[in-house]
Amino acid sequence: METRQYTILVVDDEENIRWLYKEELEDEGYRIAAAASGEEALDLVSELKPDLVIMDIKMPGISGVDALIKIKEIDKNIPVIICSAYSDYKQDFSTWASDAYIVKSSNLDELKKAITRVLGEHQT
């Protein structure tokens, strides 16, 4: 069965990070959209209906966690992976709504695995 191309929205205030994710994930065959803030992300979610959102937490404007809650309000079926430099947010209840929590690293293998897993789970 031919796999359809998934659209992933990358939300991070760091342009380089957005670029790195775009490059890496496009190599994996995903279509990538990027947002530099939570507000922008919410617009794009409504507009693009992405298959998955990768969300940083610490951003100017609304935080990634708040954005995560709002996205789930718009469409609770859109999976969100939190990818943060902090490991301690993992203990925070409000992050539990996410589908995965990845500590940001230059090695994206873990993120990629999580994406595959989350998308796979959502297909069924």
Add this chain to the structure above:
Amino acid sequence: MDYQQRYETLTKVIEISSSAIQINDRLMQTAHFLCLKGLAPTIAFYLLQHRDRRLTLRLAADSGGSLQLPAPPYSYAPPNPSDPLCTPLSTRTANPLTPDFINPDDLFRKARPYGWSLPLIDETQAYGTMVLLHHEHFTIDDEDLQFMLVICRQIASSLREDILRKRSQKKVRRLKFLHRIGARLNVSEDLQSIFSQLPDSSLTFFVHSASALTIYATENMPLQILDQGFKDKTLRAIGLDTSRAQISRAKFTSQPTVVDINSPSTSSYQNFFTRFSAHITLPLISRGVRLGTLEFFLDQDPKAQYLLPLEKPELELLEILAVHLAATVERTRTQNQLNSANQASLLRTRQLTISHRMKNALLAADTPEEINRLTLGALVSTEGFSCSPAIYIEYQEEGKFWHTLFYASDPGSLSTDHNSPKITDDATPLKVLTRHLLQASADLDTHTTETMNTLKFANFETAPGRFRQALSEKKPTIIPTRFVSALNSKLADIIPGRNILIIPIHGKEHLKGLILANADRIKEPDISYITLFTDAATLALDNTELYQRLQNSLATLNNAQSRLTQSEKLMALGEMATSIAHEIKNPLVSIGGFARRLHKQIPEESREKGYSLIITKEIERLEEIVNNVLSFSRADKKVFAPNDINQLISNITALFTRELKKLNIELKLQLTPDMPPVECDGNQIKQVLINLMNNSIQAITGRNDGSEEHRIIIRSTPYCNLDKQQDRVLIELEDTGGGIQEETIHDIFNPFFTTKHDGTGLGLPICHRIILNHKGEIRIHNQVGRGIKVVISLPFNHRENHERTVSPYQQER
């Protein structure tokens, strides 16, 4: 007898009567003269005893010399009612005597049974009879009889004069006696001396041939018997055994009474008092208060017919004496009360002064040592209690062990030195005195001080009972030295003397120690001062103890506060570090991510491939460090996995190989092979090992005491902790870095504590945190001058930690 003869005879009789010689001699001379004049061959005088109205033969004269008369004084004649001598002498006539009236006991009346009895009588009273005796019946003519009666009248007036003179003499003697007694009573200081005046002065005067003693008893005082010149010890004892109640019941009457010694009320005296026929009780009453009684015991012939040998005037005199005596007793008693009150107040003043001064000195003392020194100083000083020497023995509760702390002795020279301080000298603080004393005693005899230092006492439980009793009493006690010397034979050398003063120092909670001191110069009243003074010392000791405890808790509080401040500082720094790390993290991720991408595109086996690999790996390491910093405050991101501890150790030490070689540090690995894997976060354990290795290397290289031994040993050994029922692995890291200073050892796990110039103070705290997160233990064994040994124990398998790694959202699913 013719007129001339009668005239001569009368003249002679008047001459004899008015002469100054004794009445007996006068009578005798008269009788002789009358015999020689041929009045009668024998003439006897029977005189009336004024007490019992009986006639008694006073004397007799015989002209012939054929009659053997007993020597005067003659015993009085037994009463014979039919004897004309016993008839009332109201008649002024002479009575002829006949042989019928002969008294068989009367020797000279047997020899000359016939005679005439002539009354000796004047206008006021009768004095007796003059008896003219013949061997045969004879008559006297009227004229002669009248003459004889005139002569008798003359003799009677002579007797009257004599009686009057005797009475006045008696009065004078009574007055003299009263004066003497009064004078003595006025100067008497105490009861004892008052009573000691009485017996010889009063009773030789009043009662002839009497053994006398006074008994003095009051309702508040025990019976006293004062027997001047009466040395019967048993008497005293009997008197004292007599109950006071019996005495007072019998004797406390307001009038002088004569008590029959053998009466039942005085039966308790009987054993002793049977020798006395009677005694006289005089109440001693002053201002309506019965003070006691004055008693006279009359030692008379028990067969005597007369019970009362004293006449009324004499009893009155005794009454006056009793009044005087009572007043004096009262005065002396009041004086005594005043004196004792005065003495008590003086005593109290001195006690107050001493206690005040001691309290000031003791409360100003800061340490128990100083207080003990003060106490000893005051004890041994000649200005204090002169109990020199004295030692203080401290009680240590652990193992009930005792040892001497202080020794003090007054060298004696101080008391003669005018410049030396004195306790009584207000200008000089007691502290100065004590310093002098201790200095002097330290200089004086170093040998004694050395002996003192070696004095140790194990358990006082084995001490003699007297000693233990003294110890348990909460006041100073004096006991013979031999009871104490059993404790330690050297003690007698240090504290010579027959008696020893034991002062237990009881604190508020327990026995603190005791003072032993020479007690040979202590007087009984001193004990109360010493008690007062040691009480103050104990109080001061308690105070310093409390003060020290307060200081300690203050220090603990300060310490806790500073730690709190530090941890606040840590939190602030942690937050800062976290935000910095976060800022570093993003660029690192970008650099690392793109480096990876580059790396993938660089062809294999090119040099650039190697470069990019290094970049990638180093960035990974950097990311790891940043992660560690980020996770320090909440080091909860643990990736638990089975790890080969030996492998971890080898990997880490491999990183240091070049450095160690360069620094000439020997590394020894003593790893137990084939151990089961340990469930842990390998990276965190690596972090711990790296930190420890860095510390050890820095310690070794920083050591500049010329030590040649540069070595690090790492061991791994499995071990079973029975308490926790857990198999553990021990990782030991031992170095020769010289160890840690003792005063800083407690701070080494505190964040930001560092002894290095460029240290962050986070190394060991992170290690500590990581190991704790692994439910392990980390301990530092410090050997100053050699090095340290860090011992880490980790459980092989820690399920609890394992479970915690499951993330919450996974649980939800």
